[in-house]
Amino acid sequence: MSKQQPTATPWFETANPIPRSRKTVTVIGAGISGCTVAAALKKRGFDVTVVDRHNHAGAEASGNPEGIVYPKLSPRDDLLPRVNLAAIQFASDYYQPFWDSGLGRQCGVLVVPENDKARSDFKLISQRYADQTEMVETIAHDHLEELSGVPLQAESALYFPKLGWLPPQLVCEQLLKLNDIPLIQADIQGLEYAQDQANWQLRDAKQLVIETETVIIASAFDCKQFSQTAYLPLRKIRGQITQLPCTVESSKMKMVICGECYITPAENSLHGCGATYNKDLFTTELRDIDHQTNLAQIAATDAGLAAVLGQPSNESLTGRANFRCTTSDYLPIAGPVPNRAAMLEDYAALRRDAKMPMTSLGAYLPNLYVNCGMGSRGLSYAPLTAELLAAEIASETPVLSKELCQAMHPARFLIRDLKRNRI
Numbered sequence: 001m002s003k004q005q006p007t008a009t010p011w012f013e014t015a016n017p018i019p020r021s022r023k024t025v026t027v028i029g030a031g032i033s034g035c036t037v038a039a040a041l042k043k044r045g046f047d048v049t050v051v052d053r054h055n056h057a058g059a060e061a062s063g064n065p066e067g068i069v070y071p072k073l074s075p076r077d078d079l080l081p082r083v084n085l086a087a088i089q090f091a092s093d094y095y096q097p098f099w100d101s102g103l104g105r106q107c108g109v110l111v112v113p114e115n116d117k118a119r120s121d122f123k124l125i126s127q128r129y130a131d132q133t134e135m136v137e138t139i140a141h142d143h144l145e146e147l148s149g150v151p152l153q154a155e156s157a158l159y160f161p162k163l164g165w166l167p168p169q170l171v172c173e174q175l176l177k178l179n180d181i182p183l184i185q186a187d188i189q190g191l192e193y194a195q196d197q198a199n200w201q202l203r204d205a206k207q208l209v210i211e212t213e214t215v216i217i218a219s220a221f222d223c224k225q226f227s228q229t230a231y232l233p234l235r236k237i238r239g240q241i242t243q244l245p246c247t248v249e250s251s252k253m254k255m256v257i258c259g260e261c262y263i264t265p266a267e268n269s270l271h272g273c274g275a276t277y278n279k280d281l282f283t284t285e286l287r288d289i290d291h292q293t294n295l296a297q298i299a300a301t302d303a304g305l306a307a308v309l310g311q312p313s314n315e316s317l318t319g320r321a322n323f324r325c326t327t328s329d330y331l332p333i334a335g336p337v338p339n340r341a342a343m344l345e346d347y348a349a350l351r352r353d354a355k356m357p358m359t360s361l362g363a364y365l366p367n368l369y370v371n372c373g374m375g376s377r378g379l380s381y382a383p384l385t386a387e388l389l390a391a392e393i394a395s396e397t398p399v400l401s402k403e404l405c406q407a408m409h410p411a412r413f414l415i416r417d418l419k420r421n422r423i
Contacts, residue, residue: 012405013361020367025393026200027218029050029218030056030058031060033374033385039181042181051202071109083381094383099166191203217371220372233327237325240321250271271309291317334388334410335409338411343362
């Protein structure tokens with residue numbers, strides 16, 4: 001290839017792009033991150049297959065009955081809130097056809113402040129987005145009950161009229177069905193690149209499952225089981241949701257309310273709320289203590305909300321537990337998988353001087369990508385990261401700035417750790 005001019009972040013540019021001739025793509029993982037990227041590539045003319053160890057989509061973290069398109073804004077111009085803002089703006093349009101078809105509800109999301117710092121931040125957010133009331137507006141206490149349907153005690157709240165909730169598993173199923181994307185049941189244990197055939201071989205414990213030109217690993221924390229992505233700083237965090245019966249008063253709730261945790265308006269006479277944040281606990285068995293934690297967080301969110309929900313008995317509570325996949329910087333991971341050994345060698349000088357100007361372009365494994373680390377915001381992040389990946393694979397201009405793409409790039413951890421002399 002012709003020589004490129006060095007940039008401030010040359011690792012972001014690919015030194016060894018591999019041409020695609022067959023346009024076959026296999027996505028490992030049929031959760032929301034896998035199904036959204038599969039659909040985005042199918043719409044661009046790629047021949048896409050999804051592989052999952054379960055025989056249906058959305059069987060693990062995406063299997064909760066309700067998922068929130070959750071807003072997290074900040075008065076500061078940091079990377080995390082900027083990515084969050086881009087994600088919810090993109091997601092609200094992306095999910096419109098699903099809401100229009102009757103999946104979930106675009107009922108709006110109301111965020112009440114959790115503490116004094118949040119109250120202060122909300123005032124600054126209100127000023128910052130004063131001219132974007134179609135996305136977010138501040139609702140004073142006097143209008144909260146009229147808007148939400150329940151007598152909230154908060155002095156004010158942020159209202160996001162274009163957001164709401166969805167059943168993630170049904171969304172995953174619809175994405176595959178509407179785009180005619182096959183799902184193969186297989187527990188992929190390893191990936192090998194066949195240089196002579198210029199394709200990837202995906203194997204389970206016994207045999208070759210599929211050969212494909214391009215692979216996207218979208219299997220949440222299980223990304224770490226593959227040697228190519230084992231370096232990623234991912235953490236597996238258990239979350240338990242609680243479903244509780246509605247009361248006469250709580251049945252009037254019109255929208256999702258968020259604070260210490262979230263609660264959805266009643267659906268089939270049940271509210272959904274949660275989720276817990278259990279570190280170093282790896283069971284999907286439901287625990288009474290976690291139901292009580294969720295109820296306590298709802299009570300802490302707003303006293304008025306707690307009053308209308310009453311005190312449901314333990315016997316009336318149901319729920320579900322599964323695992324989030326979080327990253328060390330709370331941003332998702334979306335992009336090409338680095339050739340770790342080559343990158344560490346090419347950028348070794350950063351260990352001695354973190355500000356050393358570098359000219360080597362990034363070394364990446366051929367046609368291998370990763371899409372994971374969504375934390376508790378999979379519904380919010382996945383449409384955007386899917387679009388970014390599909391655009392990159394299809395050689396299109398990304399929908400985000402280079403700076404925000406870099407903030408989610410899989411190589412960012414290698415560069416940071418080199419600069420901090422940690423590897």
